[in-house]
Amino acid sequence: MHDKIADGRSIRRWRRRLADEREEARVYRSLADRRTGEERDILLGLAEAEERHARYWEDLLGDEIGPRRRGHFRMRLLVALARRFGSVFVLALAQRAESRSPYHYDQDVPPSMAADERIHEEVVRALAARGRARVSGSFRAAVFGANDGLVSNLALVLGVIGGNLPTSVVLLTGLSGLLAGALSMGAGEYISVRSQRELLAAATPDPEARAVVPHLDVDANELALVYRARGMDEDEAQHRADALLRRFQLNPPPAKADPEVESGSPRETEDPGEHEVVGSGLNAAVSSFVFFASGALVPVLPFLVGLSGLPAVVLAVVLVGLALMLTGATVGVLSGAAPLPRALRQLAIGLGAAGVTYLLGVLFGATAG
Known part of the structure; x- marks a missing residue:
């Protein structure tokens, strides 16, 4: 049972920590079931991390692990909400639950686990921010x-x-x-x-303007000014403009606009989520x-x-x-x-x-x- 001294109070606390970690893993897996793509992968990664923490408490308890018990009511409520809704509200509640982790002052928790919980809070905060932006x-x-x-x-x-x-x-x-x-x-x-x-x-770059980039005079053009107007400093803007023009010199684009033009255009400084945040x-x-x-x-x-x-x-x-x-x-x-x-x-x-x-x-x- 590791080298921890286990009295009755410690065993009860460890069992409670184990139950909470299991419930947190269930929350993230339930949320992942209602997501796809990157968000699903992130939530599954959080679930695996909580299961890793649960194994720590299992090892610590050893023979004293006792019967499987339910986690804190707050976590059980999150599991129920995640299964039924999977919404930004659940992520916001999960963010708050992560922020109140007792690991920061529990002497039985290794520093790496306490640090994990702090990082988990930031991950959930970022996921919740995505959801808030959508609604x-x-x-x-x-x-x-x-x-x-x-x-x-x-x-x-x-x-x-x-x-x-x-x-x-x-x-x-x-x-x-x-x-x-x-x-x-x-x-x-x-x-x-x-x-x-x-x-x-009105602030979105005109796609027709990107189509004329290959035809600019290499020695005299204002492409760098476009980048500067979009927020880049002078040196970075000039470097980006020169690199884009060199690429077109080496690989002239077909008649139809090349997607590379768009990827190197000043649109990179535009927030892609602005229209989504504004809503319909x-x-x-x-x-x-x-x-x-x-x-x-x-x-x-x-x-x-x-x-x-x-x-x-x-x-x-x-x-x-x-x-x-x-x-x-x-x-x-x-x-x-x-x-x-x-x-x-x-x-x-x-x-x-x-x-x-x-x-x-x-x-x-x-x-x-």
């Missing part, structure tokens, strides 16, 4: 849409209630605010995303419309089911508060941070804005009276 356009519109719907319509409803207007007016105001806000959000998001994509497209204008508009409407419906629900007065107000505030905490926690999970502080921050900001509007309604209602 950022629509997800941003969804979260902001839902949050705006919750806060703006609750503020609108409370402002009307503060003005001491009848329930029918409150309901009509809430539904009007829902429809007007959802249409405005959807249209605004569509225009915003389309405009951003058009700006990116239509998807963002639909997400924004649907989620704003969903959020704006929450403060109106008590009045739709027939409640009025203080019970309706209290229920609306409670429902909106829970929804605000959910959106805040979701953003926290996706960012790999603790969800509770984000949830409480979202709650404080949303209810604070609604409270101000209610007080203004009371003030103007009293003045009008």
Whole structure:
């Protein structure tokens, strides 16, 4: 059993470490089952690393390994989520789990294993960043849409209630605010995303310009200026331009544009993921419309089911508060941070804005009276 002194407490801790390593390996293998290509290979590599760590604990325990036990509840939950969804949310949760590894202060863990866990956190962080980039356009519109719907319509409803207007007016105001806000959000998001994509497209190098490179005068040309305009320093730009021209001198391209031109062109300084991060204008508009409407419906629900007065107000505030905490926690999970502080921050900001509007309604209602 190695040269470690094994008391009852140590054995229990080692068994727990072994169970957690096995669960982590299952998380990564479950995620790999829903991926292809490079991401699948990376996740399988992480799973193999966790299994290597599990073998360390197995060797350390020796005859004291005991019956197979389940890992920490958090890891079992990740396994279940990975099997059903395999989404960026699971990777974000896995990133947070890796960041809280106890190996950094466990004296029974060799430095190489502690270093492995630190590297695993960075690998998962990078994979989660890829996933965030794929969903950022629509997800941003969804979260902001839902949050705006919750806060703006609750503020609108409370402002009307503060003005001491009848329930029918409150309901009509809430539904009007829902429809007007959802249409405005959807249209605004569509225009915003389309405009951003058009700006990116305007900055993309013209493929027709690459076709004339073989015909440039070798002794007098401005090709290096193109590279410099794209962000290279003067020496590097000149070196790249000279190398490209020499390649065309030695190997004249066919009539059709040579792919080598593209590989050596200034497009290398362009971020290939920019258009992916921006997302689709239509998807963002639909997400924004649907989620704003969903959020704006929450403060109106008590009045739709027939409640009025203080019970309706209290229920609306409670429902909106829970929804605000959910959106805040979701953003926290996706960012790999603790969800509770984000949830409480979202709650404080949303209810604070609604409270101000209610007080203004009371003030103007009293003045009008």
